[in-house]
Amino acid sequence: MALLEVEDLRTYFYTEAGIVQAVDGVSFEVERGETFGLVGESGAGKSVAVKSLLGLIRPPGHVVAGDIRFKGEDLTEYSEAELREQVRGTEISYIFQDPMSALNPVFTVGTQISEIIEHHRDVSHGEAWDQTVELLDDVGIPDPGERANQYPHEFSGGMQQRALIAMALSCEPSLIIADEPTTALDVTIQAQILELFDDIKTKYDTGMIYVTHDLGVVREVCDRVGVMYLGEMAETAPYEELYRNPKHPYTQALLRSTVTADRRTDALDPIEGSMPSAVDPPSGCRYRTRCPVAFDDCSRAEPPDYDIGPDHAAACLRYEEGGDGDPKLHETGRPDTGVGRTGGDR
Ligand code: SF4
Secondary structure: OOOEEEEEEEEEEEEOOEEEEEEEEEEEEEOOOOEEEEEOOOOOOHHHHHHHHOOOOOOOEEEEEEEEEEOOEEHHHOOHHHHHHHHEOOOEEEEOOOHHHHOOOOOOHHHHHHHHHHHHOOOOHHHHHHHHHHHHHHOOOOOHHHHOOOOHHHOOHHHHHHHHHHHHHOOOOOEEEEEOOOOOOOHHHHHHHHHHHHHHHHHHOOEEEEEEOOHHHHHHHOOEEEEEEOOEEEEEEEHHHHHHOOOOHHHHHHHHOOOEOOEOHHHOOOOOOOOOOOOOOOOOOOOOOOOOOOOHHHHOOOOOOEEEEOOEEEOOHHHOOOOOOOOOEOOOOOOOOOOOOOOOOO
């Protein structure tokens, strides 16, 4: 049994402009000790998908369908109080993009971490403080004893993100969700934080979901990757396989537009056009309005996931008949969510 199993997740926002189908039928798994990268452009639905796991979607947004199984338990059955007491921060921690918005400016960093430890574990105040200093040391903060007594504004951006990672680790969670955690940092600090994530995975054997728009970053930390486009999962594969053998035209375009050690910036090929609205997505394949190899059927049929190889699936009709071998069709029944898939032709 995987640590986390997400099946056919759908999260919609009921706005005056219409129903925003932000996440529409997304499935993926995360194993213990594995880092799963969730990748895509802004607006792909990555953050909404991971916030849905923890019940962090607020009205007008709602999780309208799907199973979220964590250690075999269905989190969609949990009340808000159960999620707060038994899941968030204890079993699953969330690291936000902007550390300053997650740290309280009026308390010292050490106080904020030790309070979490005291709240969730049966330890004395002194023991919680000792564990806090140890955690700050673990995440590479120098002079952790002194630093624990400082306020967030006395930390640099990279140090604040390290403090947030220490906070996420404070209750020894089984799963960490890191939502664009290095976007606000400069490149050197970003590299150090990515290295830290790699160390954490090894030391704590924690499952991790790493959300990012940057496939180059994914390469540093992720074992497997899911590529999202306009609320749907376009392709999933182990990272090396995805990098060497991308199958979905969107993944191929994303890779061509990504800076890597072996691709110079002048060789980049930006993706044409922009992502359509999730209120009235294109009928059939949602990527078809930007896809250079779209054909007639792409506007008529919604692509299911095709097995491309071991642990590798792509939702593209090009793999319907043969392609690479003999892809097997998975049925993807759509539950009745009150939203049709008429979608505008653009
Ligand atoms: S289904 Fe059609 S439009 Fe969609 S990615 Fe495949 S070829 Fe392109």
